[in-house]
Amino acid sequence: MIVFDLRCASAGHVFEAWFGSTDDYESQKERGLVACPICGDPDVAKAPMAPAVPKKGGSVAPATDMMSAPPAAVKEMLGKMAAFQREMLEKSEWVGDRFATEARAMHVGDIDSRPIHGQTTPDQAASLAEDGVPVAPLLFPVAPPGEEN
Numbered sequence: 001m002i003v004f005d006l007r008c009a010s011a012g013h014v015f016e017a018w019f020g021s022t023d024d025y026e027s028q029k030e031r032g033l034v035a036c037p038i039c040g041d042p043d044v045a046k047a048p049m050a051p052a053v054p055k056k057g058g059s060v061a062p063a064t065d066m067m068s069a070p071p072a073a074v075k076e077m078l079g080k081m082a083a084f085q086r087e088m089l090e091k092s093e094w095v096g097d098r099f100a101t102e103a104r105a106m107h108v109g110d111i112d113s114r115p116i117h118g119q120t121t122p123d124q125a126a127s128l129a130e131d132g133v134p135v136a137p138l139l140f141p142v143a144p145p146g147e148e149n
């Protein structure tokens, strides 16, 4: 499994998506199966900057831009990322552990597409990605509604 940072052409949303391989990404993109999870735009391309991505086996690929940036710049960047996520989540519905089911139902057209966020197990996330369902991990952990302090 690999993770790509993708960006939609119409609004510039940046999101992460899992694929089995680079070829998988190319073929899914060609068939129009890769779409922005925020606005549904199928015209996506790889985003130029890759954040740190934890790999299986515990090693972490360092994001050089992040590592070499002075602390103030890192703080500002994280602040912007957090603000972006907050903005995104305001328009999105919390579906909790129904996320995998809902995302799959939207993908196959059983229900209308809408922005959702929730929880998946790593297995569910991997199986969604294998089926070409566009999902993206949240940048920061989110407390389920009602469990916030």
Ligand SMILES: [Zn+2]
Pocket: 008, 010, 011, 012, 013, 036, 037, 038, 039, 040, 041
């Ligand atoms: Zn978009």
